[in-house]
Structures are given as structure tokens and as C-alpha cells.
Amino acid sequence: MNAENSTLVCVRNLRKYFAVTSGILFKRQTKYVKAVDDVSFDIYKGETLGLVGETGCGKSTTGRTILHLYKPTSGEVRFNDVDLTDLSENELRDMRQRMQMIFQDPYASLNPRMTVGSIISAPLDVHTNASKTEKRDRVQELLKIVGLNPDFVNRYPHEFSGGQRQRIGIARALAVNPDLIICDEPISSLDVSIQAQVVNLLEELQEKLGLTYLFIAHDLSMVRHISDRMAVMYLGKIMELADRNEIYLHPLHPYTRALMSAVPIPDPDKANRAERILLEGDIPSPINPPKGCNFNTRCPIATEICFKEDPDYRELTSDHFVACHHAKVE
């Protein structure tokens, strides 16, 4: 990590609730899905922060709420010390030049009726006054950067494979020279051999352009590979956040431990099925999270206090955050 660790994004007490309506004629808002529930963390300049968790834990919503694609229910997001919650729609649009996003599904996130050239230059249309030739040159340059043939500008997305489409999505995100890219499961729908190509590209671009990533995924081993620090989410809350090696070697939260041990290792000598921590049951519904600690229904070490009080999210040792009553410094 860089020496000073200057903060690029500062997220404090971020909440995003979605209203659930019931009734057909008279819609009433009766319940809330607590997709993101009081989440705080920083993203340092030039780092990759990995955000992992299972389906429905709120990791994608966190990413989108940071960009204000969803309006936060409460809390603040400061980008370079500017509080995004205070900004008007127009100011926010200008701000988004510096924060871009890469999406999970390379088939759904590119308009099938637009050429690759117009897809990549769309952010330039919105954010710059570049002339036609300037845009064309920029698009060709971007295609080269992401490892595609610059002559592909007039082709359509269906002519490309999944990995190539993801490269187009990356080129689009890079078009306006952003500082931060939120990568929302960018490799989940790709085959193993292609995943490595895209991950390597993202790492190269980070080195070359000094990008900062929030890398959202459920594939723990890939996240650990690409991240400097990792955060683990469960039911809308961050359970643990630490340096990639620290969280791997000394996980403090029982959920992190179970999650790590559930990952199958592609090495028959290290296969750990025998000493695996098997969690029982499923993730509770975020509409009705359990009282006390969110993890108490599946936690192997839960005690009375876990069913009564929500544990504080605290910095237990330097740069190692955890939300568990039983987490101790060893």
C-alpha cells in the first residue's frame, strides 16, 4: 500500500432500505428490506478494496449507493471530501465522471443496437465537448488499452465473446479518466481461463492509470488475489474488514472463518472437506433480520448476548475491523 493511505471515498453509517408494498388496490408500505444497514468504511487512493458476501448480503447495493445510483436512506458518502448526499442532480452527474462502474453481466450491460464505438463514446458525449474525430481517436486508444483490435469500432456487441464484452465495458468505464471504478462482479459470468485474462487487465490498468477499485464479488479466492484489503458482508452489514492476508490468516469473525473454509481448494493435498466449518441453515430474510447480531441464527459460537445486542463494528487491532461480541485479540 502507498505510504500515506489518503482516503478517496469515505462511507459513514450508510443505509439503504427498500420499501416492500403490500395490497393490490391500496398499496401500503409495510416493511423494509434493509439491503445496506449502517455500513462504514474508507477506500484509499490507489488500492483495491474487495467486498465479498453471499447472495442478497447487500454488496451490490452498497456499490450502487456509493455512486448514488440509489439514493441512500441515510448516512454519508464523501468522495475526495465532497459529501455526495448534498449535491444536486447536475453536480452529481459531473462527479460521476470520476466514479465509473463495470457490471456483472456483459450480455445485459451493453446495448445490442449500438456499435462498440458508440457504446464507449457515450460517457464522452455526456461529460465532454470532444469533437467527432477526438472521440474516434479516444475510442480507438481505449480499445487498444483493453486489448481489443481498434478496428472493431463499428461492430456490435453480439459479435464478441463474454470476455471481450467485459473488455468493452471496461473501456467504457475508462473513457472519462475516472479515479474510482466500482467493479460489480465483473468476472462472475466468465469462464475460468477468461477470468484470469480480465483480472490481469484490471491489475495492469490500475498500475498504469493509478485507479482505485471497489471490487465486489462472491468468489473469495479471486477477491483475495486482486484486493489490498477485504470486507466481508452479511445481511446488510460489514462483519469484518482487514488487510487481505490478515483477514485470511487471522479471521476474527466466525462468519469469515466459515466462508473461508467453504471455498473448495483446487489441490487434492490441501482439500479441507474434513475440517470444514459447515454452517447450518440459510441466510435469513433481510426484511426480517434476527434480533441482536445478524449472524446469530447460523453462528456456531453464539451466546445469550448475541441474541440481545447488535455488536458494535469496531477497530479491534490496527486496521482490522470486526462486528462480533466474541472477537478477541489473540
Added chain:
Amino acid sequence: MDALLKIENLKTRFHTEDGVVKAVNGISYEMKKGEVLGVVGESGCGKSVHALSIMRLIQIPPGEIADGVIWFEGRNLLELDENEIRKIRGSDIAMVFQDPMTSLNPVYTVGFQIVEALKLHKNMSEKQGKVRAAELLDLVGIPDAKKRVDNYPHQFSGGMRQRAMIAMALSCSPKLLIADEPTTALDVTIQAQIVDLVIKLQEEMGMAVMWITHDLGVVAEMAQLINVMYAGFIIERGTAQDIFKRTLHPYTMGLLASLPSIDEAPGTKLISIPGLPPDLVDLPQGCPFYARCIYRKDHCQKNRPGLEEAKDGHYVACWRWDEIKVEGAK
């Protein structure tokens, strides 16, 4: 021991508007009773199509089983008529599919769908069937199984639906269970539960399991034998130790190198396989992996290598495996 399943030169094709898709291109192998076989490969490598061919679930047309013999307990499945294959399907050979959300019928209770199979294959009455269905759900670890038989699929979570599918597959004590990416749609902690369950049941009931997946980690820890597939060919076959520790085929080597290892140093680059798998409509004349192979020689472009035994039970389809081994050691 006798082979339970013996496949000889199986070729499956699909006639499409774009031409003939050669999905499975002459594969041969044997499975013994009670064996756990892992079939790995990326999308489009023919792993699922070959399983559907065994079950005779390929839709004809557009599909066609162009050549080959599938011996199951001494009978050629490809020569049976529709009535005979229906007796085998579901009772002797059962299959669990990838997507537990779509493979259960939403308008019938889970119990009804299990009882259906029992009535058909085991001549049970409605009452006997229901008792057995509850036992089966209990066996696969669904809590409160007696009540849960009357639930509809939407009342089950994803992991529970996959358990219900497994219960259904096990209902007639099959000799062979084919699991086609059964955990791909599930989270890692749930995947760990399902893998554990299937292995436990396999050990108890002594059935053979064919586990089809793209996840090398899963097969490393459960499979006794592994078939690695590429472009409709088996390109390497052996024990988990053979495949992961004494790898012979450049494609398998590439796949393993493109995965992050758990004890890698920060900043390690993944080694990706360049390029894309070949178009199955227009298969190359020589080795299917030629275009992406770093060890290729002119000979490989013109001549297709067959699967040959390199060392006791370890098979490879590569012209240069012997030389590569020496080069790799250097």
C-alpha cells in the same frame, strides 16, 4: 469389477442455422460401480451435452447422437426404445440439474413431485409414497420434513430446493447419479453443505456419482477420477493426484495456473490462457487446443491427437506430453 457405464466413441451434434455444432466429438471412458467421477471444463466443452446424451434427453432434432455406444449394465442405452429408456431414467440413472429454481414444477407440492416418481418406478401407493417422500427429505437434511412435504417449491430456499431435487433423484436408489453443476447457482456456504451431503449419501448408498462442474476446487476434494473436457473432447483423464499434481495436458496446466493459489505472495500475476476456445461449428483439423497452446508444433496443427495412456490410468490427448514434461521440469 465390471463397468457400470461404458461410453465408446460418443458423438453428439446439433443442426443449427449456422451449421452443425459438434458438441461431443468421440469420447470414450468407463465408470465403475460406486465411483465418483468429476467432469470439468468450461462452457461449451460438451460436459453437459454428454450427460444429456447418456440420459437420452437430447432433443432430436435439432440434436443428433451421430455415433457411439453407451453401455449401461450391459445394455446399449442408445438402442432402447422410449418405454425402456423411461424405465431406466429416474430409477437406475438419476440426474440433478443446475438450476433448482426452474427444475421443480411450481404448481405442485414438493412431496407430490417425489411421490410421482415412486408411484411410477416403485409401484408404491399414494400413502406409502408420501411416507417415503418425508423420509427422503429428512435424509437430505430438510428440517421438519413431515410438514415440508406439503410445501410448494417457492416456500423453499435455493439450497433447500437443491436438497429436494437430490431427494427426488435418490427416491428410487439409482445406481448412477449425474449431477450437472448442482451447486453453481448456490452460495459457497450452501455449496459446501450440498457437496458434503452428496458424498455422505454416496458412501452410504454406494451409488456412482458423476459430478459435472467448471469448479476445479470442488472436484479436487471429492472426485476419485477426473475427465477434463475441451471442445467436445476428453483431453486428460486421471485421478485427482494425476490431474492436479502430475498434470500432462497444456490446457489443464493453463486452467490451474489461471486460478489464484491460497498462499500466493501479494502482487503475483495470474497466468491466463490466451485466446478463446474454438468454434464448434468449424473445428480445427488438428489438436483443438492448437490455437491457444504455448507448446504447439506444426505437427499439432494438422493432426488430431487421440487419448493415450501416459501412465497407469492417466490418459492424455497431446502429441507432446512427454517432451512438455521435460521442458516443464527445466
